Amino acid sequence: MPVGLKKLYVMAHEEALIKLLERKVVDGEKLMETVSKINNVNGVQKLQKKVKQEVCFLLKVAKSKEARKEHLLCTNLHHFQALVSCLIASCDPLAVLQGFALTKPDGSSRRICVDIVTEKGQQWIKVIARNPKALSQLSMGEGEFGQRSIIDHAVEYLECAHQHPHLFKTPKVVFHFACGIEKALADRLALLGIIVSGRRLDMCDLPLQDPQSDDGVVRTCVSNSCAGGSRPGSVTDCYHEDRRLNLDVTAMLAFVSALTNGRCNSEFKEPILNQQAEWERARPVKPVLDRLFEGKSxxxxxxxxxxxxxxxxxxxxxxxxxxxxxLLVRVTVVPNMVSPRTERRLKLGGKIKQRSLAVFNTGDALRAVTVSANEGFVRAAKCQGVEFAVFIHESRALTEGKEHGAKAEICDSKVEQLDAKVDSS
Known part of the structure; x- marks a missing residue:
């Protein structure tokens, strides 16, 4: 091939790659816009940041005029597009890109990143947008040394889900294959306990390159798409079969406090009590606890x-x-109990106090949701790799004994009545 003709060919090839990169950048910007509209799902900002990083990298490559085919093939935008489509179609999503600690038999641990936590925590979804033929070859040991197959990932996901029950049930694990999956490999995953989502392909149908996912594939991500959904911390999130609740001291104090029983319109000497009174006027706790306790042991x-x-x-x-x-007539007192799941994993110190540990361990041993305002303990336990089934409410102190030194406030309705009288006169 003449040198001049070869140069023209290379230039045309580079221009075509740059156009493809620019098109991919537009797709990434549209994806960022879609993600920005997703509300009430933890981790969305992290997802936005990752998509933005991919877009910025592709923009940089396109401007440098040194585009290569590998830049298109290796971008994570394919994965993020499949993830977002699956997230939009999923039922009651709670989080995206959420990390969980997997403890191995030798005592070591590693983080497992779950793409989507859905069905109010009862289901984990891993999104795979890889070439189905490559997945099959890797699972048959045809990959490079040290490469992990989808079977390896499945075993880890299942073990991690077992170590992190939600409301005392092991979350279901779904592997969604945006580009499809070979039938034999899908059957192997199903035998392990994985719920396989995506088109099942015969060997002869396996594409040589990654196909673009279509709407039909997206809709198979989950069985049903739910509109709306409850916000985290709602009463419905605490439903489980045993219908048991384990009460912390904070829950019982909030339930009997004068603040939560119609006496929140006072100004106290203590700033913390004034703050709680203001919270109670804005967000009453007793109705929430009444609904939560109804029909429960x-x-x-x-x-x-x-x-x-x-x-x-x-x-x-x-x-x-x-x-x-x-209240005591309704409550069954049990001895402090030890939870086999948590007894060796939590160390005392900081927010992990002995009494709080006894309360939450008892709830775990009873398989009961613990009702508490001790959010600090819950966060500290999570940092040590232990998550409890808990309903968090706002704290309320006992205030009736402080009312003798408090000034009565004029509630809004009375102020309005006084204003009306002044105007009429």
């Missing part, structure tokens, strides 16, 4: 009951003492 451990009785007898007013006695 209530339990608490011996340590929690001892401390609750001590606090009420020391700080409680007459009305709070009366309500505490009424």
């Amino acid at each position: 209530l339990f608490c451990c011996a340590s929690a009951m001892k401390d609750f009785k001590s606090i009420v007898s020391t700080l409680g007013g007459p009305g709070e003492v009366c309500r505490a006695n009424e």
Whole structure:
């Protein structure tokens, strides 16, 4: 081939690659816009950041005029497009790109990144946008040394899900294949316990290159698409078969407090009580707890009951003492229990206090959702790789004994009545 003709061919090839890169950049920008409209899903900002990094890299390559075919083949935008499509189609998604600690038999641990946590935490979805033929070859040991197959990933995902139950149930694990999967490989995954989503292909149908996912594939991501969905922390999130609740001291105090029982319109000397009174006027806690307790069996451990009785007898007013006695009739007290799942994994210190550990361990042993305002303990336990089934509510102190030094506030309705009288006169 003449040198001049060869140069023209190379230039035409580079221009075509740059156009493809620019088209991919436009797709990435559209994807960022789509992600920005997704609300109430943890990790969306992390996903946005990753997509933006891919777009910025492709823009940089396109401007440098040194585009290569590998830049198109190796971009993660294919994966993110499949992930976002699956996220939009999924039912009650809670999080994307959420990490979970997998503890191995030798005591070591590694992080597993779950693409989508859906069905209010009861289902994990891993999105795979790779060439189905390459997946099959890798699973048959035809990859390079050290390469992990989809079977290896499946075993890890299943073990990790077993170590992180949601409301005492192991989350279902779904592998969604955006480009399809060979039937024999899909059957192997199903035998392991993986729910396989995506088109199942015969060997002769396997494409040599990654096909573009279409709407038909996206719709197979999950069985049903749900509109709306409950926000994290709603009462419906605490439903599970045993219908048991384990009450922390904070939950019992909030339930009997004068603040939550119609006496939040006072100004106290203590700033913390004024803050809680303001919270209660804006977001009443008692109706939430009433709905949560309805039809449930209530339990608490011996340590929690001892401390609750001590606090009420020391700080409680007459009305709070009366309500505490009424609550105690409904609560079954059990000895402090140890949870085999958590006893060796949590170390005391910082927010991990002995009483809190007893309360949450008892709830875990009873397979009951723990109702608590101790969000610090929950976060600290999660940092150590332990997640509890918990319903978090806002804290409320006992305030009836402080009311003698408090100034009564004029509630908004009375202010409006006074204003109306002044205007009429």
